[in-house]
Amino acid sequence: MTAYPKEFKAKIIAQMLPPHDRHIPDLACETGIPQDTLYNWRIKQQRRTGAVVAKPTAGPDRLSSQDKFHLVVESAALNEQELGEFCRRRSVFPEQLAAWREACSGANEVRQGRQSSADDRKWVHRNAELESELRRMEKALAEASSCPYSSQALL
Numbered sequence: 001m002t003a004y005p006k007e008f009k010a011k012i013i014a015q016m017l018p019p020h021d022r023h024i025p026d027l028a029c030e031t032g033i034p035q036d037t038l039y040n041w042r043i044k045q046q047r048r049t050g051a052v053v054a055k056p057t058a059g060p061d062r063l064s065s066q067d068k069f070h071l072v073v074e075s076a077a078l079n080e081q082e083l084g085e086f087c088r089r090r091s092v093f094p095e096q097l098a099a100w101r102e103a104c105s106g107a108n109e110v111r112q113g114r115q116s117s118a119d120d121r122k123w124v125h126r127n128a129e130l131e132s133e134l135r136r137m138e139k140a141l142a143e144a145s146s147c148p149y150s151s152q153a154l155l
Helices: 006-016 024-031 035-049 065-075 080-090 094-105 114-146
Strands: none
Touching: 006 024, 006 035, 024 035, 065 080, 065 094, 080 094
16 A cells, blocks of 8 residues: 655645546546545545535435535526536536425425325224234134135035
């Protein structure tokens, strides 16, 4: 394992993060540092700073809801051109950001769900009753079929 000077490592990490966003394979070729090492450096730096951390091969659908929220907040004040650049840099589509923004804005709305949850409880109770009755009938059927005096045994 090679140890790199802190200043050198900080310089390389700075090239991987915004605004430079250099591609890791290119940096690996230029510096001779393995790609895995560079990916690990970037992820650790992003976690330290609280930036959005996504796996290099992960698409926007694999982002956590917290990461999506951070992207929505970061992009809130951008104009159309800046938003396009932001989306390209973060590998997301503007439509996805719009959908996430809509989900965020409706997250704290009061829902009219009391009646529906009461209906759900009623159906759960009814389902439990029916399952209990089914088990009782299956047990009775099993006892009847094992009885030596059943109609099957008389034939």
